Amino acid sequence: MPENVSSRPVSPWVARPGARTWRCAPAPAEVRAFHTALPDYAPTPLTELPPLAAELGVGRVFVKDESCRLGLPAFKALGASWAVHRALSARAVSGGGPGPVTLVTATDGNHGRAVARMARLLGQHAHVFVPQGVHPQAVAAIVAERARVTEIAGSYDEAVREAAEAAATPDAVLVQDTAWPGYEQIPGWIVEGYSTLCAEVDEQLTAAGVTEGPGLVSVPVGVGSLAQAVVTHYRSRPSGRAPALLSVEPEAASCVLESLTLGEPVGITTGETVMAGLNCGTPSSAAWPFLHGGLDAAVAIPDADGIRAVADLAALGVSSGPCGAAALAGLRAVLTGAGAEERRTALGLGATSVVVLLSTEGPAANPGDGS
Numbered sequence: 001m002p003e004n005v006s007s008r009p010v011s012p013w014v015a016r017p018g019a020r021t022w023r024c025a026p027a028p029a030e031v032r033a034f035h036t037a038l039p040d041y042a043p044t045p046l047t048e049l050p051p052l053a054a055e056l057g058v059g060r061v062f063v064k065d066e067s068c069r070l071g072l073p074a075f076k077a078l079g080a081s082w083a084v085h086r087a088l089s090a091r092a093v094s095g096g097g098p099g100p101v102t103l104v105t106a107t108d109g110n111h112g113r114a115v116a117r118m119a120r121l122l123g124q125h126a127h128v129f130v131p132q133g134v135h136p137q138a139v140a141a142i143v144a145e146r147a148r149v150t151e152i153a154g155s156y157d158e159a160v161r162e163a164a165e166a167a168a169t170p171d172a173v174l175v176q177d178t179a180w181p182g183y184e185q186i187p188g189w190i191v192e193g194y195s196t197l198c199a200e201v202d203e204q205l206t207a208a209g210v211t212e213g214p215g216l217v218s219v220p221v222g223v224g225s226l227a228q229a230v231v232t233h234y235r236s237r238p239s240g241r242a243p244a245l246l247s248v249e250p251e252a253a254s255c256v257l258e259s260l261t262l263g264e265p266v267g268i269t270t271g272e273t274v275m276a277g278l279n280c281g282t283p284s285s286a287a288w289p290f291l292h293g294g295l296d297a298a299v300a301i302p303d304a305d306g307i308r309a310v311a312d313l314a315a316l317g318v319s320s321g322p323c324g325a326a327a328l329a330g331l332r333a334v335l336t337g338a339g340a341e342e343r344r345t346a347l348g349l350g351a352t353s354v355v356v357l358l359s360t361e362g363p364a365a366n367p368g369d370g371s
């Protein structure tokens, strides 16, 4: 399918006509029941911010605030908890050995901490590979979960490769939040785990009087697994309006934007960014068909925009880390500035539209943001 690449008026961006009619199967319903039975479970807040609606020229803006999710400062525990549960259950059924297993993963911070937390709670071990550029406090938080941490002198993609190699022993299970050909089942469970976040948004919007669902959802993107969950949620609904779905990445690591622009998944060389959790060079292979089919647009933002969004959300009472605030920064890049009218039209947005920003982490998740 030919890609419709605009000139680059404010930030790099690509729009994909037709994404709102793309359809897929829904996530399994039992995920929500699993999460609600966890001792620390509570829905995270969905906070309405009228000043942002006024600034952006839309009807209502809501922020899904993931700064405290299952006792951790990012949404990632939703995926890790369900995937670890499924992986350990499958191992028990297949007669895995009697001793504890080592859950192995690579992380830009949040996912590894969530896997380490699950391992500790379930009496298992964890071994977490951390690339360059993750703040020492984020590393210390993983160590505090009693995980073994291996810091490597390379990128996130290199850390994923090392973790996969380290997990190739009978007493280890790789719990990675990105897929590649031949490694798809556990990343699939992680994506299923994220569906709880979307289900909560539905209920919270209904309670706020938004009966038709949102007009646009803005999603911070690293490898695209969260975006895969969001696409799955909104493109599997039997009825109701299909919202526009916007992917937001740092300019230093915009692998999904590049891939959508080219029409095929590509790996890129990443740079440095304060949005550490989004610093990924290759889209998940399992996510790609969903991103390619169901995302309306992708944008990349500079660090300065993310840092400003952190401060602006804080002033409005929402605690966001730079990855979480990227949802706002990306929305601003698309809805304001030169060419904004064309982009608003491409997304089907008007003065009464309802927008949901997924603020995927709090400041405690990513302390070295420079803000």
Ligand SMILES: Cc1ncc(COP(=O)(O)O)c(C=O)c1O
Binding pocket: 074, 075, 076, 108, 110, 111, 177, 220, 221, 222, 223, 224, 225, 226, 227, 277, 278, 280, 323, 324, 360, 361, 365
């Ligand atoms: C806080 C935060 N937001 C968003 C993302 C992006 O998720 P994904 O890599 O599934 O695109 C991550 C990934 O680690 C993250 O830590």
